Amino acid sequence: MSKEASNRLYRSPLKWAGGKRRIVHRIAALLPKNNTSHLIEPFVGGGSVFLNLNFDNYTLFDSNPDLISLFNTIKSEPEALISQANALFTPLNNQSENYYQIREQFNRTNDSLKRSAMFIYLNRHG
Incomplete structure (x- = not known):
């Protein structure tokens, strides 16, 4: 169907x-x-x-270049992205200090896999 x-x-x-x-x-x-x-x-x-x-x-x-990068990462490395994103979705990262730390890491990294995982996390928590 x-x-x-x-x-x-x-x-x-x-x-x-x-x-x-x-x-x-x-x-x-x-x-x-x-x-x-x-x-x-x-x-x-x-x-x-x-x-x-x-x-x-x-x-x-x-x-939004990070959005396009996310979809490209989903296409090319889905398992790695799921693994990296799952590691971010923990009770510990539901605290504001950790959210801002992840946002800072996102702004500093050029690693597309890490950025894509953090993009999902920031989008869901922002």
């Missing part, structure tokens, strides 16, 4: 202002029915549209 036909929608790992999850079915109704080869999404945000539509290829754009 295609994602469009399912009533169950995939959730983004991010909280995102202007998220399109609630209107994915309306967006899908506006797209051509006979062409599922390529979706170009200029404002990917949390990714609800591409996560819930069945296309052969996706081209995702956004003005």
Whole structure:
């Protein structure tokens, strides 16, 4: 069964202002029915549209480079990202001091895997 036909929608790992999850079915109704080869999404945000539509290829754009890096990391290193992100989601990191320490680390690192994991953590806790 295609994602469009399912009533169950995939959730983004991010909280995102202007998220399109609630209107994915309306967006899908506006797209051509006979062409599922390529979706170009200029404002990917949390990714609800591409996560819930069945296309052969996706081209995702956004003005936030950390967001695009996150989706590239999900594509290239999903297990490593899950492992790194899981290590951040602990009761100890629910304290404000640790949140600000992780935010400082995020601002200092250029490691895309670490930045992606911290991006998810900061997004969920910010």
